[in-house]
Amino acid sequence: MARNRAPSPQTCAVLLALAAQPQAWRYGYDLMGETGLKSGALYPLLIRLSDQGLLESEWRPSVLAGRPPRHAYRLTAHGMAIASALPRPAASQISEQPA
Amino acid sequence: MINSLCARLLDHAARVMPGPRQTWLNAMHGEFAHIKNPLAAIAFALGCVQASYLQRIRDMMIFALITRWVLAAYALFCAGAYLLATALLGAIKATPQIKPEDLGTDPGTTESLSFIQAYPAWQLAVFVPIAGLLVMGAIQLVRRKRSALTLLASGAAIAVLLAVLDLSRAGGSDWPLAMSTGWLIPIIALALVWWLSRRAPDLKPA
Structure with a gap:
């Protein structure tokens, strides 16, 4: 049963960070730095956004020799529509605590 | 020692992460390989463990x-x-x-x-x-x-x-x-x- 609830602050932060550069492929570690989220919070969120069709991903070769490829992400058209409807925060202070 | 600890944490995350989510585990491994700072690497590895448990719970x-x-x-x-x-x-x-x-x-x-x-x-x-x-x-x-x-x-x-x-x-x-x-x-x-x-x-x- 789907319930319409407002996105969590963490979700908003990730969507807005991705929407800031809609055509660019972003890496997880970069998103962590930009949103202030730790990996334990970010990756489950990315997984859920991907499951909901808001996020697309691809593997990109590493620029560093001998390193494994990196998973990169950007919003789908549906994700961009959702992100566009979000209010922009005046100051981004992201709490790690669950709402 | 830090590398060994991180390796153990990532191995544990791999055991916990549900099978259909292994791509995401590989994604986290890929990011981990690009982290230079040892303390940041440990924090990232711990987060991988947390993410794996959260996915396991979500499946339940x-x-x-x-x-x-x-x-x-x-x-x-x-x-x-x-x-x-x-x-x-x-x-x-x-x-x-x-x-x-x-x-x-x-x-x-x-x-x-x-x-x-x-x-x-x-x-x-x-x-x-x-x-x-x-x-x-x-x-x-x-x-x-x-x-x-x-x-x-x-x-x-x-x-x-x-x-x-x-x-x-x-x-x-x-x-x-x-x-x-x-x-x-x-x-x-x-x-x-x-x-x-x-x-x-x-x-x-x-």
């Missing part, structure tokens, strides 16, 4: 959903039992002329009647707020409110306190404490499962 969300309703139903059942006990014991205490044979012919009826008549009235009165807390906790649980566990825990704590007081009272219950409070075990177990499922921030919908 149906159990969390069932848990919430089962816990609420069980809390209501316990509340009903307390209210029934209040009514029955109160009626017996209010009838001083009652005799053991009025309650039945089972062995031990005389001792049971003595116990009930000697049971402090104020302790009996506390049964009602215990039931009230359990009912409110059940309602808040159905409404997915954070106060649910506090209310249930308060009701359970007062019940345990009463059981302990009763044990220490002369002429009090001769039941072991475990028997007096055994009904709490399902509440504690179910509440713990539900609380764990609530801790996952990603389990909230977008």
